[in-house]
Amino acid sequence: MAFDSFAVVPAVDMQDGEVVQLVQGERGTERRYGDPVDAATRWVDAGADILHLVDLDGAFEGARANADAVERILDATDVDVQVGGGIRTAADAIDLLDRGVDRVILGTAAVENPDVVGEISAEYPGSVMVSLDAKDGEVVVEGWTEGTGLDPVEAAERYADLGAGSILFTNVDVEGKQEGVRTEPVRDLADSVDIPVIASGGVATVDDVVALKDAGAAGVVVGTALYEGNFTLEEAKEAVR
Secondary structure, X not given: OOOOOOEEEXXXXXXXXXXXXXXXXXXXXXXXXXXXXXXXXXXXHOOOOEEEEEEHHHHHHOOOOOXXXXXXXXXXXXXXXXXXXXXXXXHHHHHHHXXXXXXXXXXXXXXXXXXXXXXXXXXXXXXXXXXXXXEOOXXXXXXXXXXXXXXXXXXXXXXXHHOOOEEXXXXXXXXXXXXXXXXXXXXXXXXXOOOOXXXXXXXXXXXXXXXXXXXXXXXXXEOHHHHOOOOOHHHHHHHOO
């Protein structure tokens, strides 16, 4: 299982064929970090066991736009890969899993059609990571632009029952700001389900990574802090070893 030990997972977020990092998921705030394959191979060379690939164009537009970059990363690396952004149907997800992706990340699709989780899991058990992105304590979808009225803990429990293999929890309130993490929502989620909860959002220092581990997360996705050199992947992994 990918999350037997605490995982520090570099993010490769793609927009218009480039690696970017957004502040609070808002277009127009991006910093650019070059070619996705270069970034992915750099993180693998630095010791990444898992890569987190997100098609941001897909998340906003509802259709995968950076599929070519994902394919190239799969060809160029041999680590565990999870992919999200624009996966709207079971067929989309199964196509990626057939291709060798280890986990598919479903956000909007899982909220709009919860049964899709079971449909994919029946064919690939444990392969669905449900993305619960929370703003002001409410799950948001459509690239974080629409509220759902869902409570993250209640949603996590429901998806675990439907067969989700893991939960990706992003705290939009702190995402991309590099001002530190909020551990309480992560602890609440981790306490509520028996499947791994992976945290994302707000990581600025190695201490933030350790705090999320202490809160019960099974891993953390890190973007801006790694790209900006706040700490190295090796330093983060060493701190939670």
